Amino acid sequence: MAEKETTHFTNTGEVLLEVKNLKKYFPIEQGFMHKKIGEVKAVDDVSIYINRNETLGLVGESGCGKTTLGRCIMRAVESTSGEILFHLDAKKPPVNILGLDKKELLDIRRNMAIIFQNPYSSLDPRMTILDIVGEPLYLNGYSRDQITDRVKELMSMVGLESKFLNRYPHAFSGGQRQRIGIARALALKPRFIVSDEAVSALDVSVQAQILNLLQDLKETMQPTFLFIAHDLSVIEHVSDRVGVMYVGRLMELAPTEEIYLKPRHPYTEALLSAIPRPEPGPKKDRILLPGEVANAADLPPGCCFHPRCRYCQDRCKTEVPPWQEVSFGHYVSCHRADDLELQGVIER
Ligand SMILES: Nc1ncnc2c1ncn2[C@@H]1O[C@H](COP(=O)(O)OP(=O)(O)OP(=O)(O)O)[C@@H](O)[C@H]1O
Ligand code: SF4
Ligand SMILES: [Mg+2]
Structure with a gap:
């Protein structure tokens, strides 16, 4: 499969964290000799940046690699290849987290933290x-x-x-x-916090309280967030920009309002169509995606979303769409990004 070139982003902010062409492939092994018979491409050539004091939301269906990406950034799991550059001091060159030894990693980890999904299992019951x-x-x-x-x-x-x-x-x-x-x-x-489904296990009213708390803390402590969630309403509420993942790859990345009102990728359009909107006014139909999420161990050729895409054309089945900037700061991986008129959430 053709590899994307290292992505260059236009950006007006000050970058804290840059992920470049990151891959994390988990081996699939068989038998007592652990013979490798394949690999799960959990994160496949992902490039993103996060600016200081910004919240980047990351969304996508279960198994698309959100947690793995967060764990690679924290170096809780070793990446297969790529770079993760932490611009801790704007006046000094960035540190590549993937190249640090144990001691250097401990030092840099002081600046990073993670909030986990399940508040029941993530706290040790024997500790005060x-x-x-x-x-x-x-x-x-x-x-x-x-x-x-x-x-x-x-x-x-x-x-x-x-x-x-x-x-x-x-x-x-x-x-x-x-x-x-x-x-x-x-x-x-910490300067950088990964929040991995931090409110998913909570009741809706409690979710709102925790989201408000995170917003307040953002204003007072000004950390930078990678906010992982599968709920697009939650992502919309907290994020400055949003990345949409599908089987280990980024499909779209844009400022929040733009991606919700004018999505440029059919997968984003389908996800947005599923958000329940209580407001009065015209309701739009939910786009039901046919088939299953692609298998990360055996990806379809061409655009990995093509078997489920209602706009698929012949070249989508053979050519990997390039990652392109379609408007300022709005990136998408779709051959038809320029000719499709996709529907976002209805303007309020
Ligand atoms: N330790 C592991 N060994 C093998 N495969 C793994 C491992 N961890 C994750 N995977 C696989 O990598 C892919 C991405 O998983 P990941 O947990 O990152 O997805 P996710 O987007 O966080 O999903 P969810 O929304 O369910 O939390 C999945 O196919 C998963 O089965
Ligand atoms: S490249 Fe083709 S198959 Fe893939 S999302 Fe775009 S239109 Fe659909
Ligand atoms: Mg996860």
Whole structure:
């Protein structure tokens, strides 16, 4: 399959993180000799940048590689190839996270944090809130008194009373537990946070509270977010720009309002058509995609979305569409990006 060239983006902001041609292929092995019989292309040649203080939303169906991309950036999993450049100090050259040794990685990780999906399984039930939230501080040499003071401060920031410091996670509701997870992620004042489905496991009303909390923290602490979710309404609410993934590849990337009102990729159009809109006015039909999500171990030739695309033409079945900028800061991988009039969410 033809490989895309390294992507050059037009950008007016100041970049914090750049992902260049990132690939993560998981081997498929068979038998006790672990013979490699194939590979799952979980992330396949993805290039993105995230500016300082920006929230980049990442959306796509289950299994499209969102978590793997986030884990590669955190180096929780080793990438197959590519570069992840962290521009920690704007005056110095960026650091390639994939080239760091253990010690260098530990140093840079202080600037990065992750908020997980499941607030029930991500908190150790045998640790108190003080220990859970304070652990990153402890690992970075803070004294007991410093840890207690900072944990109290963090609890107040996420809307929890510090009198709960010595309680265990089971004493808290799902929303409160997610606040604890957020407090832990913020402990070392990270510059970059991956939020992986942080509100997906919560009730809708609690979701709104946590999203508002994240927005408030964004204003006060100004971290940069990679916000992963499969819910397009949630993504719209929090993101400055949005990337749409399908079986390990980026299909479209654009500023939020533009992608929601004027999508340029048929897959984005189909995802948008499924958002329930309570507002009065004309309703549009949901686009039901035929067939299954493509198999990341055996991708269709040409455009990987072609077996499900209602606009597919012959060349889509053989030629990989190039990644092209169709308007300022709006990128898409579709042969027909210029001739299709796709429908976004109805203008409000
Ligand atoms: N450790 C692993 N070993 C083998 N395959 C893996 C591993 N982790 C992920 N995969 C595969 O990589 C692909 C991408 O998975 P990933 O979890 O990144 O998707 P996702 O978009 O986060 O999905 P979801 O929305 O369900 O969380 C899937 O096909 C998955 O089965
Ligand atoms: S390249 Fe062809 S098959 Fe792929 S999304 Fe565009 S129109 Fe559909
Ligand atoms: Mg995931």
